[in-house]
Amino acid sequence: MTDEARRVSVTLPKGASAEVPLLIDHAAEPRAVVCLAHGAGAGMRHPFLAGLAGALATAGLTVVRFNFPYVEAGRRMPGRPADAVATWRAVVESAAGEGLPVWAAGKSYGGRMASMAAAEGGFGVAGLAYLGYPLHPPGKPERPRAEHLPAIDQPQLFVAGENDPFIQPRSQFDEVVATCRDATVEWVADANHSFEVKGQRRGADVIGARLAPLIARFVR
Numbered sequence: 001m002t003d004e005a006r007r008v009s010v011t012l013p014k015g016a017s018a019e020v021p022l023l024i025d026h027a028a029e030p031r032a033v034v035c036l037a038h039g040a041g042a043g044m045r046h047p048f049l050a051g052l053a054g055a056l057a058t059a060g061l062t063v064v065r066f067n068f069p070y071v072e073a074g075r076r077m078p079g080r081p082a083d084a085v086a087t088w089r090a091v092v093e094s095a096a097g098e099g100l101p102v103w104a105a106g107k108s109y110g111g112r113m114a115s116m117a118a119a120e121g122g123f124g125v126a127g128l129a130y131l132g133y134p135l136h137p138p139g140k141p142e143r144p145r146a147e148h149l150p151a152i153d154q155p156q157l158f159v160a161g162e163n164d165p166f167i168q169p170r171s172q173f174d175e176v177v178a179t180c181r182d183a184t185v186e187w188v189a190d191a192n193h194s195f196e197v198k199g200q201r202r203g204a205d206v207i208g209a210r211l212a213p214l215i216a217r218f219v220r
Contacts, residue, residue: 010069010090013082018069020087022094025057025065032101032126032219035064035091037110039132040078043071048107048194051205052131055212061219062098066091068110084113085120092117092124103219105129108166108193112145115156119148127155129215132193135173138165146176149183156183157218159211161191163198186214 006022023044034056038044044065053063068087070079078084088104095102104114104125111130117123136143149156158177160167167173177183188211190197195207 006094008066008090008094010083010087012069012086013080018072018083018087020067020069020072020091022091023053023065025053025063027057027060027062029060030062030098030100031060032103033062033064033095033098034103034105034129034215034219035066035088035095035125037066037068037088037104037106037114038071039107040109041076042107043067047204048208050208051203052208052212052215054205055209056215059212059216061103061216062100064091064095068113078109081113081116084109085117088114088117089123096124101126101219103127103129105131105215107131108134115152116148118154119151121151123154125154127157127218128152129157129159129218131159131211132161132164132166132195133158134166134193135176136166138168141169141172144172144176146179149176150179150181153181155218156180157215158183158185159188159214160185161188161193161195163190164193166193184218 007019010018044067056063068084102125106114
């Protein structure tokens with residue numbers, strides 16, 4: 001069952017505040033809560049996230065989706081990273097009220113913002129799963145977004161498409177993962193950054209749902 005009734009207040013840097021909605025997919029007998037963030041170009045209702053959340057709920061994990069403040073404000077481009085980090089912290093704190101272990105997962109930008117929160121410390125999650133970690137802009141490996149990853153104490157799961165241009169060359173991605181304290185990679189054969197495979201016509205909800213077993217195994 002999906003519950004759309006809740007909202008969370010977020011204290012942003014410099015004393016500002018925002019309120020973001022939560023979309024909760026309840027597991028019948030949950031063993032953990034997964035907070036799930038959207039990518040830069042889509043909000044929490046994107047079919048990819050909906051399919052993934054539904055499949056995770058079926059696997060026994062309650063899922064909390066949410067929007068970042070820039071989406072609620074009607075903007076297309078992400079705001080300051082500090083705002084996203086503050087939002088992650090507020091959502092995780094709210095999810096902890098369920099009395100279950102809390103894990104963080106995010107598509108691309110959403111996962112990277114979770115990693116930044118974890119690197120700062122005091123981020124109450126048992127582990128982090130990145131769905132297409134955006135290591136660098138496509139074609140610009142000289143601009144990696146990885147300096148903070150070795151500071152993360154929690155286990156990290158990188159779910160990556162073999163043809164994702166955000167992590168090419170592969171050798172650079174492998175080197176970054178090797179710097180992490182506790183990290184594993186799950187490869188999706190022939191998939192791009194959106195986990196689409198050339199020649200296979202599948203809806204985004206189906207693509208998201210097919211990644212659920214990888215996350216469910218990771219949440220232990």
